[in-house]
Amino acid sequence: xxxxxxxEVFRTFLKRGKNRITPERFEVLDxxxxxxxxFGADDLFIQLKNxxxxxxxxxxxxxxxxxxxxxxxSKRNFGDNLxxxxxxxxxxxxxxxxxxxxxxxxxxxxxxxxxxxxxxxDKLGFEMDSYSFNIFARCKNQKECKNRx
Amino acid sequence: xxxxxxxEVFRTFLKRGKNRITPERFEVLDxxxxxxxxFGADDLFIQLKNxxxxxxxxxxxxxxxxxxxxxxxSKRNFGDNLxxxxxxxxxxxxxxxxxxxxxxxxxxxxxxxxxxxxxxxDKLGFEMDSYSFNIFARCKNQKECKNRx
DNA sequence: ATTGCTGCAAAACGTTTGCACCTAT
DNA sequence: ATAGGTGCAAACGTTTTGCAGCAAT
Numbered sequence: 497x498x499x500x501x502x503x504e505v506f507r508t509f510l511k512r513g514k515n516r517i518t519p520e521r522f523e524v525l526d527x528x529x530x531x532x533x534x535f536g537a538d539d540l541f542i543q544l545k546n547x548x549x550x551x552x553x554x555x556x557x558x559x560x561x562x563x564x565x566x567x568x569x570s571k572r573n574f575g576d577n578l579x580x581x582x583x584x585x586x587x588x589x590x591x592x593x594x595x596x597x598x599x600x601x602x603x604x605x606x607x608x609x610x611x612x613x614x615x616x617x618d619k620l621g622f623e624m625d626s627y628s629f630n631i632f633a634r635c636k637n638q639k640e641c642k643n644r645x
Numbered sequence: 646x647x648x649x650x651x652x653e654v655f656r657t658f659l660k661r662g663k664n665r666i667t668p669e670r671f672e673v674l675d676x677x678x679x680x681x682x683x684f685g686a687d688d689l690f691i692q693l694k695n696x697x698x699x700x701x702x703x704x705x706x707x708x709x710x711x712x713x714x715x716x717x718x719s720k721r722n723f724g725d726n727l728x729x730x731x732x733x734x735x736x737x738x739x740x741x742x743x744x745x746x747x748x749x750x751x752x753x754x755x756x757x758x759x760x761x762x763x764x765x766x767d768k769l770g771f772e773m774d775s776y777s778f779n780i781f782a783r784c785k786n787q788k789e790c791k792n793r794x
Numbered sequence: 795a796t797t798g799c800t801g802c803a804a805a806a807c808g809t810t811t812g813c814a815c816c817t818a819t
Numbered sequence: 820a821t822a823g824g825t826g827c828a829a830a831c832g833t834t835t836t837g838c839a840g841c842a843a844t
Contacts, residue, residue: 516798516843538833552801557834575722575777577808578833593765596774604765608757613780616742616753622782625745628724629778631762633771665818665823687808701826706809726833727808 498522499529502568502585509566520551524559528569534580534601574601574630591629598641647671648678651717651734658715669700673708677718683729683750723750723779742780747790 506525510517527540527547541556560581563569572580574594590605609629617624635641655674659666676693677684690705709730712718718730723743739754758778766773784790 514798518799518843520800536833550801554802554835555800558799571724573722573724573726575720575728577722577726577728579724579726593769593771595771602769602771604769606761606765608761612755612757613782616755616780617782620742620751620753620782621785622742622744622751622780623785625781625783627778627780629776631765631771631776632774633762633766633769634774636770636772663823667818667824669825685808699826703810703827704825707824 498526499585502529505568506563506566510562515562520555521559521562523549523551524556525563525568528560528563528581529583529585531583534572534582536578536580540581572628575632591631593631593633595635595641596632597634600635600641647675648734651678654717655712655715659711664711669704670708670711672698672700673705674712674717677709677712677730678732678734680732683721683731685727685729689730721777724781740778740780742782744784744790745781746783749784749790 503522503525506521507517509515510521523544524540527544528535531540537557537560538553540560541551541553544551544556560569560571564571564581567584569581570584572582572592574580574592588605589610590603591609593602593604594600595602613627614624652671652674655670656666658664659670672693673689676689676696676698680689686706686709687702689709690700690702693700693705709718709720713720713730716733719733721729721731721741723729723741737754738759739752740758742751742753743749744751762776763773
């Protein structure tokens with residue numbers, strides 16, 4: 497199903513940048529918003545492929561980038577050479593803690609962080625765009641931690 | 646030239662892990678410590694190659710990983726699918742601001758950050774290992790910003 | 795009619811692996 | 820002697836690109 501509000505945001509963004517409104521781009525948007533958590537670009541491509549979609553890998557990559565540009569998605573990188581995306585749609589900003597043994601990702605938000613990026617950017621003479629804060633840690637409960645990495 | 650103090654740390658670390666003390670590993674250590682800023686594994690390999698070193702790519706990657714494990718280097722990732730390393734040797738901990746236009750990296754340190762990773766890990770039931778905090782921003786002075794990305 | 799977008803496949807990129815030889819212990 | 824490390828090249832997985840045809844404007 498299509499999320500009309502998100503589709504509208506995307507449509508507006510595309511027009512403003514003289515990007516064309518194509519059905520493929522909305523197929524990618526729909527699939528991306530259906531994910532609960534983080535997903536890789538190739539995951540999404542495979543998923544679409546399984547649904548018999550004809551959208552190509554190149555279009556998936558290109559579109560996810562556009563969706564990140566217009567803030568419908570966030571692009572994340574947890575230091576494993578894999579870009580992950582995550583829906584921003586009606587979710588509050590948060591940061592991530594990653595277990596270095598099992599790869600589990602836990603979201604948290606700490607109010608102390610929120611002002612820092614803006615203040616640091618100002619002080620250094622930059623215009624703040626975004627930030628990433630990742631904590632790498634180990635599950636204390638080793639029974640639950642699958643050590644799969 | 647060799648930094649004997651760092652070499653000693655590495656030697657001790659290698660022994661403790663039943664890793665062998667090989668000349669190649671110290672070649673990599675020397676080359677890594679000569680870098681002022683951040684460098685990629687492949688950069689270092691090319692650099693060694695140019696110096697007529699016989700150390701192989703595999704050994705460079707392997708050794709940098711070991712050097713990061715024993716905290717002589719830090720492994721960084723600025724979201725561009727490239728692992729960078731940076732000498733920890735007699736430098737204080739710091740975080741990074743990256744210009745999304747020109748790729749310039751500025752180091753800063755904000756005292757407010759230091760306690761957060763530990764506290765968050767504790768609260769969520771994890772054992773803190775490390776953290777990364779990157780701010781993505783734009784140079785305000787567009788004349789200096791080369792927009793090379 | 796333009797010009798941007800698409801699918802496809804192939805290339806690029808940093809990184810990892812398999813293997814036979816070598817060497818620190 | 821024997822595990823572990825090495826160099827080499829080839830494989831890997833993700834991402835990007837080149838190109839000819841297609842479709843939104």
